[in-house]
């Protein structure tokens with residue numbers, strides 16, 4: 001794996017940052033001045049969620065996202081490490097499909113059981 005990868009922030013004028021792929025994106029982006037929401041810093045609270053629109057990350061340590069949120073492209077920046085160049089949408093603006101209003105969008109029968117993520121195999 002190379003020493004740095006390029007992270008593009010699609011909703012920040014496509015600003016690019018070189019980051020160490022061995023460290024969580026929350027740390028490497030914040031250190032370069034990117035203003036990001038965050039809370040627990042261990043992958044449990046969902047505050048730091050961002051939407052991955054290109055590339056891939058290793059976020060096996062996250063426990064905050066369910067399968068729907070993963071399928072919508074969400075990543076948990078405090079534990080996610082990029083596996084190559086990535087494009088992200090960050091900040092609360094990227095949370096448009098993170099939460100679900102159960103009154104506007106009721107759960108289907110098959111979704112009534114625990115809505116938790118299934119672990120992904122190691123890359």
Ligand code: FES
Pocket residue numbers: 038039040041042043044045046047048049064076077078079
């Ligand atoms: S800061 Fe809590 S999940 Fe990332």
